Amino acid sequence: MPLVVRPIAPSEHAAAAELTATVYRGEGYSSADYEPQLRAVGARAETATVLVAELDGQVVGAVTVATRGGEWAEQSAPGEAVVRMLVVAAEARGSGAGEALVRACLDTARADGCSLVRLSSQESMTTAHRLYERLGFVRTPSFDWSPVPGLHLRTYALPLAPWCGQCGEALTPEGHAACRRSAELDPPRYCARCRRRMVVQVLPTGWTARCSEHGTVSG
Numbered sequence: 001m002p003l004v005v006r007p008i009a010p011s012e013h014a015a016a017a018e019l020t021a022t023v024y025r026g027e028g029y030s031s032a033d034y035e036p037q038l039r040a041v042g043a044r045a046e047t048a049t050v051l052v053a054e055l056d057g058q059v060v061g062a063v064t065v066a067t068r069g070g071e072w073a074e075q076s077a078p079g080e081a082v083v084r085m086l087v088v089a090a091e092a093r094g095s096g097a098g099e100a101l102v103r104a105c106l107d108t109a110r111a112d113g114c115s116l117v118r119l120s121s122q123e124s125m126t127t128a129h130r131l132y133e134r135l136g137f138v139r140t141p142s143f144d145w146s147p148v149p150g151l152h153l154r155t156y157a158l159p160l161a162p163w164c165g166q167c168g169e170a171l172t173p174e175g176h177a178a179c180r181r182s183a184e185l186d187p188p189r190y191c192a193r194c195r196r197r198m199v200v201q202v203l204p205t206g207w208t209a210r211c212s213e214h215g216t217v218s219g
């Protein structure tokens with residue numbers, strides 16, 4: 001049976017939690033403090049999207065992609081997606097499951113209107129780094145961070161759209177710091193896909209911004 005990547009079913013939360021914790025622990029990437037977060041598949045599925053890779057009827061991989069902010073979207077501004085907790089079972093290494101999962105995250109981010117995808121990764125996860133670089137992610141050293149003392153995370157980003165929604169200039173993973181701050185409060189003024197001026201409406205509850213070609217985003 002071919003490899004299939006799809007959203008997780010509620011009945012698979014426990015299996016995906018076990019797989020995620022087992023892979024992280026087996027590779028030495030987990031700690032007692034982190035394991036509850038790794039196992040919180042149900043919580044992730046509520047505010048983000050959890051995808052699984054299925055091979056021969058077995059769940060052999062899982063990943064989380066957060067496209068709407070929230071607790072799983074660390075380091076992100078509005079309009080950015082974050083990929084978290086990519087795991088592939090040892091017996092499925094080399095099957096393409098990891099790549100298929102990350103590609104599905106990019107599709108999800110695009111469908112949710114995100115213009116950039118970010119991720120953080122431990123220094124020793126070199127197989128994953130090669131995959132990210134093959135898919136076009138670039139290093140973003142100015143975003144590297146330490147969630148706990150002694151754990152250094154390297155970061156990557158991949159623009160999905162060419163233009164910055166705030167200033168209308170070419171979007172880069174590391175630049176536009178002021179634009180990222182204003183995106184926390186203000187609607188985009190330019191369409192990230194075509195650079196057209198957006199028609200912006202500010203409402204008491206939020207805002208909408210409409211590109212005549214690419215439709216409406218809201219926040």
Ligand SMILES: [Zn+2]
Pocket residue numbers: 164165166167168169176179
């Ligand atoms: Zn900008």
Ligand SMILES: [Zn+2]
Pocket residue numbers: 191192193194195196211212213214215
């Ligand atoms: Zn547009």
